[in-house]
Each structure stands twice: as structure tokens, then as C-alpha cells.
Amino acid sequence: MQETPDTPATQEERLAALTDRLRTVYDLGAAQALMHWDQETYMPPQAVGLRSEQLATLSRLSHEHLVSPETEATISALEGKDAPDPKTEAGATVRLARRSFDRATKLPESLVAESARATSLAQPAWVEARQRADFALFAPHLEGIIDLQRRTAECLGYGDHPYDALLDLYEPGARKAALELVFEELKERIVPLLARVTEAASREATARDSVLLGEFDEAAQEAFVRSVLTDLGYRWDRGRQDRVVHAFCINIGGPEDVRLTTNFSPARIDKALFTSMHEAGHGMYEQGVDPAYSRTPLGGGVSMGVHESQSRLFENLVGRSRPFWSHYLPRLKEAFPEAFAGVGTEAFYRAVNEARPGFIRIDSDELTYNLHILLRFELEVALIEGTLSVSDLPDAWNERMERYLGLVPENDALGVLQDVHWSAGLFGYFPTYTLGNVLSVQLYQAALEDHPEIPTETATGRFETLRGWMEEHVYRHGSRYDPEDLIPRATGRPLTAAPYLEYLEEKFTDLYAL
């Protein structure tokens, strides 16, 4: 081990030096997060160009601090003789610092710059292609991005499949082969279930969700949403909620500052509420991380999939449940005295759970959602490994839509062009949505085994037990345990799709009297 005289002498001192150095990276990250939040909420429109320059500077500084030879030397020394026990916080810190350092250094600057340029050109091309429903306008950009994603995967390195390298960026430890098994299981049971639901629904005279339509004052919606989020346990003294075009949750550097955003649909009562409960799930996770992990590699949620488990848990398992509406429908009626006259809990519960195949992923229901993801997962794996060409992509999309959802999009704007992800170079991201769905039920069941009273509490608008269980088993650990360690610790077994499928089958068999 080559060491300069001023390198700290003990492992303890080295760890302190590493943590100190990384704090700068995290604080620069917080500044970038605040700039992003501001850009989506309150920034004056003319400042777009200026802000992008500022963000580029902060991103460069952050990279410089992370990849410095001092960081490398310190991490290497910590990994050497007397390395901290991997099971301890110190061990996790070194492991996560190494992961960040490797990710930041494995990609040559030229590849990073080329990728940034390609996606920034692809964005407006994708917007135009979608507007005109003309895939040809986007195809050459997508080809370039896929090539860059392949090169990225080669630089990052992988065991079995290049897709694993990309997946790992969003879901550490996840592998394509394992995911395929999960998706296969989902496909085998959800596709026939959906067919039975669709058949049953076709015999109904009116759409179940028609009771959700009307004219709903935004201020009244906001007040109702706020009261629900307060009940769930989202802490307003450590967060806030603002209006944006596309909802998100963002952590500005620590559990003391985790902000939600949402948007209000004046014509539909459920949109803003479920969006907000979803984002509050993300938010409570970030707010619940051990404050001692702030500004260290242990801070923040561990993966996209675990994050999504929390948003889906509060959106679907809580928000689309009978006990929830037995408590909140009367309150919703108080907030909107003119609406929902004569609508009972059961009708409302059926309305917020209507399953209906559609073209658009973000408008899809709990049952069809994973089929949208499955399709994208299969296609992006094939694109990355080169068994599907970009020119064949729209046909492949439509063929799978028909097979899984029984629909063929009228045009590519309603099909292959609907999502922003690929134009932004986000390959390997989609499957984390389904991982989140699967894990939400596995975690909920584990909480229920410890506390069978959870549904009863939900029916009284209390969520301390459920949130407390998540806090204890998931939130507080931040990024300390990778998902493959965290999930068995929390639930006693590795990730498994069975509880999720049982939940879906039971719920929708009951809902549609199958």
C-alpha cells in the first residue's frame, strides 16, 4: 500500500477522512437536488439556460471530488489490512463508497459526454415524434442511445448479460435472469386473470369509475390530501408539497428535508390523492432514514425497487383498500358535500379499483400495470442484446400489447413513443416499478404477520403500526443493506412473487365476482 506521509494512519482516521470527503459530494448533490426541485416548481421560465449551466458546474465539481486520487487511496487502504467487518456500518460505508467511486471512474469522460449529448438531443426529437406519432423521427436517436447504453454496460462490467450492468445502477444486485423468472410468473397468472376480469366487466352497463368524475375544487382537494398525508405520518416539518406538471418526491440532502410534489385534476377526485399517497410513500421512507446516516453513503433509500415498494404500499395496499375508504369516504363527502351522494364504501372501493386494459402505462390500474412493465422489460433486454432492431420495435411493441393486454395502439404515440425513459437513456429502470409492486405485498404481509391489527387501524385512519414497522425494518436502514440483504432481514425470505400474485388474485376475484 503506497501512502503519502499525510495519509491518515489508522483505519478509524481513514474512515473519518473518507466520510469527510464524501460529505462535500453529498452537499453538492443536495444543491443539485434543490436546483432541480426549484426548476420544476418556482424557477422563472427565462432561467432555464442559466440553471442548466449551474447544474453542469455542480455536477462536474461533485464528480471531481468523488474520483480524486485521494478518495481512491483512502478507499483502497480501508479495503486492505484490517478492513472493517462488512456487516458493520463502517463496512457498508466502504462498500458503498467503492461502488460510487467505481461507477464514477469506470465510464470514460468521453462516453459520459457523448451520452449526455445524445440524450439531450433525443429529448426534443422524442417530444416531436410523440406529438406527430411518427416513430421514424425518434428511431435514429434511439439507435444511438442503445449503442451508448451497450458501451456503458461494457465499461461498467457484468457477469452474465450486459443488461445486468444497467439494471444494477437502479437496483443493486438485481439480475436479468432472476427478473425473467419473476416476470414469467406474473405473466402466467395475471394475463388469464385480466382476461376473466375484462370478460366480467364487459357485462357491466356503466364504468365503475364514473362515480369519481365531477368538478372538484383544487383548494378543497389539497386540504383533503393534506389531511390524509398527515394521518399517514408524512412529516410536514421535514417536508412540503408543491404543484408540478409531473409529480415526484425529492430529498434535499437529508431526512429533515424531503419534499413531495403533485398535480390536481379538477375533473377526477382520485388522481391527486393517489399520486400524493404514492409520493408520500417515497417521502416517509426518506424521512425515516437514521439521521446519523445523513451526508454519508448510508443515507437515502437503497434502491428504486425498495423505494417503489413504499410508494405502492401506501397508494395501493392502503389507499385502494376497503378499510381505508370505510374511514375516508365520509370525510371526502364532508370535503365535497355536493358530490358522492348515495355512493357507499363498496361502490367507491370498486371505483378506485376498476381494472381496464388501456394503452398508457401511467394511466393503468393495479392489475394491468405490470403487463405494461413486462412488455418494456422484454423489449429493452432484446434491444440491448441486439436480438431486436429499432426498426422492428414498434411492431414488437404492438404485438406484445395485443398478446398481454388484448389491445393494439392506433398509433405509436399511444404505443412505443409514450414514455420518456428511453429517450433519457434509462434502460434497466422500468423493471424496478414491478419489483416495487411485488415487494410492497411481501413487506405488507410481513408487517401483518407481526401486527394483524393493521387493517383495523387503517379503518380508523391510524397508520402508526404499519409505518412504524416499515420504519423499523426498512426506512431507518437507509442504504446500509443492499435489497438482497434487506428483504430477507425484513420479511424472513428473499424476494418472491407469490404473495403479490395471491393478493391480486384474491382482490380481483372478489371485486369482479369471478
Add this chain to the structure above:
Amino acid sequence: MQETPDTPATQEERLAALTDRLRTVYDLGAAQALMHWDQETYMPPQAVGLRSEQLATLSRLSHEHLVSPETEATISALEGKDAPDPKTEAGATVRLARRSFDRATKLPESLVAESARATSLAQPAWVEARQRADFALFAPHLEGIIDLQRRTAECLGYGDHPYDALLDLYEPGARKAALELVFEELKERIVPLLARVTEAASREATARDSVLLGEFDEAAQEAFVRSVLTDLGYRWDRGRQDRVVHAFCINIGGPEDVRLTTNFSPARIDKALFTSMHEAGHGMYEQGVDPAYSRTPLGGGVSMGVHESQSRLFENLVGRSRPFWSHYLPRLKEAFPEAFAGVGTEAFYRAVNEARPGFIRIDSDELTYNLHILLRFELEVALIEGTLSVSDLPDAWNERMERYLGLVPENDALGVLQDVHWSAGLFGYFPTYTLGNVLSVQLYQAALEDHPEIPTETATGRFETLRGWMEEHVYRHGSRYDPEDLIPRATGRPLTAAPYLEYLEEKFTDLYAL
């Protein structure tokens, strides 16, 4: 000149390298500005500690980038053979970069740290002292801060007087000796004028400003304020206005993002309006700087005094003028149909210009304001030079209050403890308020000489000519010219108090029929 091989070879390349390096400093400054803005407007309360850590990191990074040996070498090389003409933008860039570098390097880190610690401890002590009206609680802190300010002045260096070194931080080129002449002139003419006004006012049965009192809906106030600011020419596509406890204007890195803040008093119609016009004066200055100066030393307003000239100009010379209210009173009555019945332009004009000696600077009127500043200027000069001790300060304050304003505060909360500045180590800052007042009239008169139609335009709610003149002669130059160059360029002569005094005498002689 010692140069390493990779130092740029030509002066042009050196200038580009310097500008490039400083851009990082300005972008870090923009991130800090956004964090400050956010802290005052929307940040969750529990994030205070986290935010202060983040700000400390950004401040340290910014300092490190500014004071690096590379910066010094580049500036020195630029100042050497073939130095750019000081009259050019390049020359100004080098001059200003040198000033920033010297300020950042002349103070030893230990002194900076000691000052930060002293003021952060002094803040809560001052708050408590003011709450209890007990100067003794604050006195030891103030003694420490004055000692640190003296040491700061010694490190920065000065010609005649240590106060000059502090003054220069806020008003480059200003000198105590010159300021004393200005203040002497103001004192000689304002003190007797105020005495005559007070005597005349004492014969009036009711307070003139009673017509401004009532109950005013905040949303209606906000809409009215917004319409006035739009008319003035504040650009909402490059800014915004939010609510805070203490109003301010902040530039988030360039003319495309300059934000105002204000607060609304439900019981008084004039507070939010004049506060907003004041901040919009600052804001239009920053919005009007040549965009090519963005992220360089030439960007942003040049000094506190020139800045205050713009805020005072729009607050007082425009906002408290007859032509302004001949146009806006009818509009105010439309916004508040219940209020101001039977109040004419003249009565309203008199109401917003009521002169009445009071204890509190921030509540004072156009006539008495400078006496509050004069008193502080005299006292802080004496404190810095050591001719006044902290223990004698409250008596000296009260003695001067009686001499200049004819009042003695009942307690120190209404006297020497009222302002935050000294507890924050801001010595040399107060006089820039009066410089701004003086300069506002000098600039307004110069604009009027070029465009005698300005008051007529004001009376129709149009301000393009006035704002256009300021843009041409002040705003667009940013920091390129120091005030001592900028003022003669804009007005044809150096700073002079005569026009300001004539303005005050004419206005208040007329208002009080002296």
C-alpha cells in the same frame, strides 16, 4: 513572472482561463443564493441545521476555488506585461478578480472562523437582549465583534482610517472622510427642516396617515402590487415574488433569475406596496445587467449604495409622488371598493408622505430616515476608532436621538438594540442606505434633464423612459465601473448631496405649507 508550462501563453487565453475558473465560483454562489432564498421562503423548519451545513460546504468550496494558486498566477500574469486597458471590459474583469482574490486571501482563516463564531453566538444574544431590553446581555458580544472588525480592517488595509477598509466591502471606493462631509450637509439642513415640519404637524388634528389604515385582503393587495410592479417593468419571466418575514431581493446567478420577496400587512395598505416597489427597484437593476456579464466579475449590481439608489428611486421618487397617485389611487379604489371613499389624490399623497420622528429606523419616513443613519454612522466610526466604548454606547445613542430627532427612547429595545446589523458584524453597511437616498435624486434629476416628460408618463402609469434611462446609464454596466466612475458617467458629476436636499426641502415645504 514564474509560469508552469501549462499556464496559458497569451493574455487572451489567460483571461479565458480566469473567467472559466471564476464561473465555478459564481455558480457555487448561485447555489448558495438559491439555498438562502429557499431557507426564507419554503424550506421545512426542521432542515435549518442541515441547510447550514450545506451552505458551509458550498462556501468553503467557493473560497477554495477563488484563492487557489492558479487563480493568483493567472491574475498576476494578466496584470503584468501587456495588461489589458483598465477602461475595457477585460481590464475591469482583471481589476475585479484581483479585488475578490485579495479580499479572500488577506483575511487569515483563523480570523474568518473567529468572526463567524462570534457573530453566530451574538445573534441569539442580541435577540434576547432586545426582547428583554437589556443592553448588558449584548454588550460583551458587541465588544468582541468590534475587536474582530478592527482586526479585519487591519488585515484588509486602508489609507486614512480603519473604517474605510470596512466601508469598502459594501461601497468600493467610498471613504469615511468624504461621507462625513455628506452627512454634515444633510444634518445641517434636515434637522432644522424636520423641526419646522414637526412644529407644523403638531397643529394638525389627526394623523395624515390614518386614511391608510383599515382591513385589506391579502390576495387583493397582492394582485394590486403585482400590477404596479408589472407597470414599472419588473420582468416576471425572469423573476417572481414570494412571502417572507423580512423582505429582500436576491439574484440566483444572473439577470434571468432575480427574485423579490415581501410581506403583507392586513391593516395598512402602503406597507406591502412600498416594500415591493423598493425590492423591485433592486430587482430591475439586477435584471437589467448585460447578460454577457453573467457568471463573470462584471455581473451584478456594483455596490450597496448604487443598489439602494434604485430601490429608493422607485419607492420614494416614483411611489411617493403626486403623479404616481393621480394614476394609481383610482386603481387602488377599484381593488378595494369599500376603502378610501372620499379620499382624493392630494390627501393620499400627504398620507404616504407623513413625516413624524420615531424611534425605529425601518418604520421611519423619507425625511427622518437619514437622521437614523447619520446617528449610526457617527457611532460606528467612533466604536471602530475606539473613541467610544461599548458601555457608553446606549447613552451616546439616546443623546443623539434627542439632538437629531427630538426623542429619547424609553428603553434600549427601541434604541440601540433595534437593528440586527452590528450583531452580524456589518460595520460600514449603514451609510450605504443614505448614499442610496442621495444618489437616487442625483440620478433621477439627470434622467429628468434628458427626459422632462418622465413625471407626465408616471401620471399615466408608464415608466419605460425612466427605467430605460437607468438601464442605459446604470443597470447594463453591472459591476464594470466602480461608483466613483459610474456616477459621473451617468450624471455628469461626482456624488453630490445638493439635489437630494433641494428635493427634500421643496417636497416637505410644500407638503407642510412651511
